[in-house]
Amino acid sequence: MNPQSITINDTTLRDGEQTAGVAFNRDEKIAIASALAMAGVPEMEIGIPAMGAEEQEIIAAIAQLNLPSKLMVWGRMRDDDLEAARSCGVDLVNLSIPVSDIQIRHKLGRDRAWILATVAHFVSKAKDKGLDVCVGGEDASRADIDFVMQVVETAQQAGARRFRFADTMGILDPFATYQRIQQLAVNFDLEIEMHAHDDLGLATANTLAAACAGASHVNTTVNGLGERAGNAAFEETVMGLHYLYKTRTGIDVSQFPAISQLVATASGRPIAPQKSIVGETVFTHEAGIHVDGFLKNKLNYQGIDPKQLGREHKIVLGKHSGSHAVIRSYEELGIFLDTGEATTLLSSIRDHVTRNKRTPNSTELRHFYGALA
Ligand SMILES: CC(=O)SCCNC(=O)CCNC(=O)[C@H](O)C(C)(C)COP(=O)(O)OP(=O)(O)OC[C@H]1O[C@@H](n2cnc3c(N)ncnc32)[C@H](O)[C@@H]1OP(=O)(O)O
Ligand SMILES: O=C(O)CCC(=O)C(=O)O
Structure with a gap:
């Protein structure tokens, strides 16, 4: 009932x-x-x-x-x-x-x-x-x-x-x-x-x-x-x-x-990042297949609409990213990649996350791109 x-x-x-x-x-x-x-x-x-x-x-x-x-x-x-x-x-x-x-x-x-x-x-x-x-x-x-x-x-x-x-x-x-x-x-x-x-x-x-x-x-x-x-x-x-x-x-x-x-x-009890509804990362997407689906239509990977909580979806790059996400994130920095460049950059991103246990920021992404040449 x-x-x-x-x-x-x-x-x-x-x-x-x-x-x-x-x-x-x-x-x-x-x-x-x-x-x-x-x-x-x-x-x-x-x-x-x-x-x-x-x-x-x-x-x-x-x-x-x-x-x-x-x-x-x-x-x-x-x-x-x-x-x-x-x-x-x-x-x-x-x-x-x-x-x-x-x-x-x-x-x-x-x-x-x-x-x-x-x-x-x-x-x-x-x-x-x-x-x-x-x-x-x-x-x-x-x-x-x-x-x-x-x-x-x-x-x-x-x-x-x-x-x-x-x-x-x-x-x-x-x-x-x-x-x-x-x-x-x-x-x-x-x-x-x-x-x-x-x-x-x-x-x-x-x-x-x-x-x-x-x-x-x-x-x-x-x-x-x-x-x-x-x-x-x-x-x-x-x-x-x-x-x-x-x-x-x-x-x-x-x-x-x-x-x-x-x-x-x-x-004095901080909220765990993955705590349902209010945790910092509960509307953050990293996995390549999710991000690709989300970019095609957010309903592919939206259960609860974060807007009703005054929150937003966020896409980050990490170990599990795919090329669509890499290309999209660099586009937001004004950098336009082909698929080969995206694949090469993904290795740097994976290496960064594995060593630092966090997603790269925009300065670091630019640095990886600069090192491509
Ligand atoms: C499951 C829950 O969450 S119940 C809520 C529990 N919350 C708390 O205990 C937090 C606040 N508590 C306190 O500040 C204190 O424990 C107080 C002020 C309530 C009581 O303090 P004190 O009088 O020093 O007793 P103390 O806590 O050591 O022992 C509890 C006493 O209450 C009795 N008691 C417990 N539950 C009940 C009840 N529902 N009805 C009657 N007596 C009860 C116990 O048997 C014990 O009594 P006794 O001294 O005759 O053995
Ligand atoms: O008796 C009650 O009011 C419930 C108290 C309580 O917090 C509990 O039993 O977990």
Whole structure:
């Protein structure tokens, strides 16, 4: 089923900041929240009030900006976490509780009955404090699905507006994700939010599967930041929804390069050149057959149109170039080659790239040409 519309809940400022070694300062958090809001991100999870006064002050400062996005904070099912969340002035609190037997027993030292009673108690309490509640089902993917259903039933009856299904350890594939989310979506009226981790490199795929299975909300992080291998990348998830399913997200993808750069700088985690959608070289073509096809008609080798991201295709010369590309690149320098010259120059280009591990610039290309005579 293609999702008609889906709500992105971006958690760059919560799970994204849980990337080992990453810590945003106040200005960076405000800049990231503002940039995401301006790009049309409808919801963001912006922090953990239980971390203390400084985090609460930053969350409250973001809330006071009155951005056009719904703001969520993360907390445990504890009175102090709930009170800290309430004090921040946000719209929505995600109250998290482990739902797998392994975490219930070996992290909390509790049993399933305690979990159900705690969910009922804290959802009602949060509602009484005027908060909208999402119940965060930590480790839901390793939990007995029948118990997850009981947790969701309890959450719904207590007045939660949403259940977050967390693949905390990133161990699902898209098929299993689809099955589990569909089971929740057809049996309950409350909103279902997918939270995927990328331990197997499947976070975006699992998030798209969840959207197709009936999830109403999905979590993302810019550049795929997040605990361990990270979360579903914001830019990949949104482009996937737009391109594959024509799903409405309300998000302006032309903002992706700037947002990605902002988060890369603030996080100290540079973007890999080949990172989907936002990497430096993802619209760059070198291979001879591709470049020849691209020059004949760019649709031969264009899936996503880079223009919608404010980006352009780029052709470079390298080890895998063919004569068409060499002739074309030299034409742009005002040098007109025959096929024999192009073939000779290709040897110099290959040698250069093999030694320097980068494509030659125009000065170097002119130098190779000068050496022909
Ligand atoms: C899967 C996820 O990403 S969940 C989000 C996790 N995020 C973070 O942990 C980042 C921010 N965390 C922090 O700043 C700190 O861990 C705090 C402020 C939340 C808590 O700090 P501390 O009180 O010093 O506890 P610490 O983190 O060492 O231990 C966690 C405690 O919370 C308990 N706990 C964990 N999850 C839950 C829950 N959902 N509901 C209730 N209690 C919980 C643990 O059992 C442990 O309690 P214990 O002391 O009784 O054994
Ligand atoms: O319980 C939740 O809200 C999900 C927390 C989380 O980040 C995870 O489980 O990976």
